[in-house]
Amino acid sequence: MIRVRGLSKQFGGVDHGNGSVLALSEIDLEVRDNEFITVIGPSGCGKTTLLRIIAGLIPYDRGEITIDGKPVTGPGPDRAVVFQNFALMPWADVLANVTFGLEIRGTPKDESQAKAKELIKLVGLENFEKRLPKELSGGMQQRVGLARALAVNPKILLMDEPFGSLDEQTRRLLQEQLLRLWEHERKTVVFITHSMDEAVMLGDRVMLMTPRPGRVKEMIDVPLKRPRLRELEKSSAFLEVKEYLWENLRVMQVE
Amino acid sequence: MKQETAEQPVVKSTTAEKMRLPPALRRFLRNNALEVLALLGGAAIWEALGWGLGLQWLPPFSKVMEALAQFMHSGVILANVGTSLQALMIGFGLSLIMGLVVGALMGRYRYVEKALDVYVHALFVCPSIVFAPVFFAIFGLSDASRIAIIVVYAMFVIVINTATAIRTVDPSLVEMARAFGCREHQIFARILLPASLPLVFAGIRLGMGRAVKGMVNGEMLIAFVGLGALAQKYGAQFDAAKVFAIAMVVLIIGLFTNWLVQTFEHRLTSWVD
Numbered sequence: 001m002i003r004v005r006g007l008s009k010q011f012g013g014v015d016h017g018n019g020s021v022l023a024l025s026e027i028d029l030e031v032r033d034n035e036f037i038t039v040i041g042p043s044g045c046g047k048t049t050l051l052r053i054i055a056g057l058i059p060y061d062r063g064e065i066t067i068d069g070k071p072v073t074g075p076g077p078d079r080a081v082v083f084q085n086f087a088l089m090p091w092a093d094v095l096a097n098v099t100f101g102l103e104i105r106g107t108p109k110d111e112s113q114a115k116a117k118e119l120i121k122l123v124g125l126e127n128f129e130k131r132l133p134k135e136l137s138g139g140m141q142q143r144v145g146l147a148r149a150l151a152v153n154p155k156i157l158l159m160d161e162p163f164g165s166l167d168e169q170t171r172r173l174l175q176e177q178l179l180r181l182w183e184h185e186r187k188t189v190v191f192i193t194h195s196m197d198e199a200v201m202l203g204d205r206v207m208l209m210t211p212r213p214g215r216v217k218e219m220i221d222v223p224l225k226r227p228r229l230r231e232l233e234k235s236s237a238f239l240e241v242k243e244y245l246w247e248n249l250r251v252m253q254v255e
Numbered sequence: 256m257k258q259e260t261a262e263q264p265v266v267k268s269t270t271a272e273k274m275r276l277p278p279a280l281r282r283f284l285r286n287n288a289l290e291v292l293a294l295l296g297g298a299a300i301w302e303a304l305g306w307g308l309g310l311q312w313l314p315p316f317s318k319v320m321e322a323l324a325q326f327m328h329s330g331v332i333l334a335n336v337g338t339s340l341q342a343l344m345i346g347f348g349l350s351l352i353m354g355l356v357v358g359a360l361m362g363r364y365r366y367v368e369k370a371l372d373v374y375v376h377a378l379f380v381c382p383s384i385v386f387a388p389v390f391f392a393i394f395g396l397s398d399a400s401r402i403a404i405i406v407v408y409a410m411f412v413i414v415i416n417t418a419t420a421i422r423t424v425d426p427s428l429v430e431m432a433r434a435f436g437c438r439e440h441q442i443f444a445r446i447l448l449p450a451s452l453p454l455v456f457a458g459i460r461l462g463m464g465r466a467v468k469g470m471v472n473g474e475m476l477i478a479f480v481g482l483g484a485l486a487q488k489y490g491a492q493f494d495a496a497k498v499f500a501i502a503m504v505v506l507i508i509g510l511f512t513n514w515l516v517q518t519f520e521h522r523l524t525s526w527v528d
Contacts, residue, residue, distance in 0.1 A: 055434055075434050087431035091449045091526040100445075101435040132526055152435065 002031040002054065002156065002188065007063035008213075009049055023049045025213035027063070033155075034186040038199040040245065041209030041217075042252045047192045048084075050214065051160050054190060055081050067156070077105060080149035084161040086141045088133040094120060094144050095129040101152040112151075119147040122181065139170035146178070159191045163198070175201060176230075183227050196245045200238055201228055208245065211252050220244065314496040322500040331485070332504060339470055339481035340508070342398055346405025347466040347512075354410045354462065355455070358417025363447065368418065375418075379411035383465075384472050391477045401473040401480075408469025409462040416458020420451035453527050456520040463516050467509045 007027040012020030023046040031037050039047050052058045054065060056075040065072040067079075080101065088097050095116055102112035120129055123143040133141055142162055149157060163171040175198060182189065193199050199206045200222055208217040223237050232238050275281065284291060298316045305315025326332035361368040361375070386407050387400075394400040424447055432446045474483025482501055489497040 052430075057430055057433055075436055077436065079434075081431070081434040083427060083431060085427055087425075087427040089428065089446070089449070091452075091524075104432075104435050104437055104441060104445075134526075134528055 001033055001068060002029070002190070003064075003066045004029040004050075004054070005064050007050075007053065007060055007065060009046070009053060009058075009060045022213040024053075024060075025215050027214070027216055029207065029216060029219075031188055031190060033188055036182065036189045036191065036202060036204045037207055038191045038193055038203030038205075039207045039209065040193055040196065040199040040249070041214065042211045042249060043194070045209040045211050046214030047209060048160055051081075051158050051190060051192050054156075055079055055158050057081075077152065078154060079156045079158055080152050080154035082142070082145050082149045082157065082159040082162045084164050086133070086138075086145045088141055088144055088148075090133050093130050093132055094125060094136070097133070097144050098147045098151050101148055105152060116147070116151055119151050120144075122150075123147045123177065137170070138166050139174055142166065142174060143177070146181075150181070154187065156188045156190070159189065161192050161194065164194060171195075171198070172230075178202070179228055196242050196249070197233070199245065200224075200241045201233065206241070206245065208248055217248065311493065312495050314499065318496045319499040319503065322494075322496040323503055326497075326500055326504075332482075332501075335481045335485055336504060336508070339474065339483070342401045342405060342473070342481070343466055343470045343508075343512075345398075346402040346469065347409055347463060349402070350406050350409035350413060350462055350466060351459065353406075354413025354458070355417055358414040358455075358458075359421050359443070359447070361414065361418040362421025362451070363443075368422075375411055375414050378407065379415060383407040383469060384476060387473070387476045396478060398478070401470070401478045404473035404477070405466050405469040408472075409466035412465060413455075413458045413462040416461070417451070417455050420454030420458070421447050423454070424450040453520075453524045456516065456524060460513060460516050460520070463512050464509065467505065467512060471505055 004027055007024055007029075008022070009024040010020050010022050027050060029037075039050070041047055049058070053060045054072065056072050056079070067076075089100070092100070095113070098116040098120055099112045102115060103109075107115070117126075117129065120126055123146055125140060125143055125147070128136065128140065133144065136144070145162070163174050166174065179202065191198075191202055193202075203222050206220045206222060208220060209215065210217045220241060222241055224232050224235070276284070301316040305313055305318070323332075357371065357375075361371055383404065387404060390400045390403040394403060428446050428450060429442060432442050437445065470481070471483045471486070474481040475487045476483075478484070479487065482505060486498055486501045489501070
């Protein structure tokens with residue numbers, strides 16, 4: 001379980017009053033094991049900052065974050081991140097990109113290769129193991145990013161607008177693929193998005209954030225059954241939650 | 256079946272091969288037709304100007320080639336090329352190692368950059384040959400003087416390029432590596448080093464070119480050995496053909512070392528589009 005209490009983050013240092021920006025203020029959040037949380041909010045609300053703090057990549061100023069009771073002090077093997085811009089190594093082929101995390105953790109070579117191949121197959125790239133990232137489409141690149149994250153078998157998957165730069169068709173396909181993978185092997189997921197459809201379609205709960213400083217406006221339960229199928233997009237429950245999100249977001253998005 | 260096909264080209268080649276250039280050379284000429292044409296054109300113009308103008312400092316191309324052939328024949332050039340290349344290799348090797356280490360530290364750590372930046376740039380823009388008397392005073396007439404000159408010529412451009420290369424590595428790759436638990440030395444080895452190679456090689460190539468300049472300048476001004484000393488000697492005798500012949504040799508060394516660096520570069524950075 002991820003537990004965030006009273007988390008605040010200031011950029012530009014706590015000491016200098018001028019020029020410093022309060023990015024996150026008094027964030028409280030509890031994510032249960034195997035829960036899928038989507039986070040949505042206007043641009044600049046600190047969604048990504050929150051995710052990077054949970055990942056242990058940047059420090060925070062006040063509050064506390066624990067994972068299964070242990071405070072977060074840096075990156076750890078219990079978490080893996082999927083990045084918005086994929087962050088694939090351009091010089092390494094698909095297989096080498098997917099084995100990256102395993103190698104860092106000292107997994108023996110044959111074992112990490114086998115594991116990586118299994119995941120490459122799972123995301124549907126079995127014929128692309130020897131390709132370089134530049135030879136792949138955006139959607140395929142992010143599937144590599146997903147396979148790389150899953151390869152280290154994390155308890156928690158942190159996804160930072162992973163499908164944000166993809167076209168609508170690709171994005172939908174990847175959403176469905178992610179849902180299938182997640183049904184198959186449950187993990188705790190924190191998924192940042194700026195798409196209301198995506199937030200409702202994927203999440204058990206949607207965390208709605210306010211603009212700067214980012215606060216938790218509301219945690220919204222998504223009353224849709226699993227597995228989530230596309231037909232649900234036409235259901236009144238889906239539309240209601242989406243409508244509710246829009247009402248809130250349009251007020252925040254004044255400018 | 257198999258024997259038949261194997262036999263045929265052998266028969267063919269015995270008749271055709273004698274008339275034609277070897278296939279490797281033909282392929283080279285086909286792929287580099289413009290370059291070859293430009294070189295032949297340059298040589299022809301040089302030859303014509305040399306005979307036409309009759310200037311003492313511009314001997315015709317054929318005379319230069321003649322001088323070069325004489326040098327080759329007498330063996331004087333080979334001995335001097337050996338001396339020069341030895342200093343070049345040591346000097347460039349030192350520049351490479353120190354340039355990469357200092358550059359990498361400057362690119363990665365702000366405080367190292369702040370501390371060293373002004374020195375590196377000062378030494379980079381400063382004409383390196385002004386240090387010749389200093390090195391002469393320190394090392395005397397030894398090889399160390401020439402090597403030191405090569406190092407000041409070559410090192411700083413490698414430092415500057417390496418620092419920029421490391422500093423401009425996509426920060427999301429470094430963040431990715433940290434997220435997967437990389438320690439600092441793993442970030443260096445697995446992310447910063449490969450990601451910075453294209454720009455690092457640009458610096459290495461410039462450094463190699465400058466090292467060749469440093470080699471000749473050092474020999475001409477302090478150590479009086481190798482190709483530089485030969486050029487100095489014939490220059491004093493106003494023997495332009497011989498000076499040009501030595502320049503040709505330096506040019507060939509320059510092209511060869513550049514080719515050598517490029518070969519490594521292509522092999523290590525083939526992933527760049």
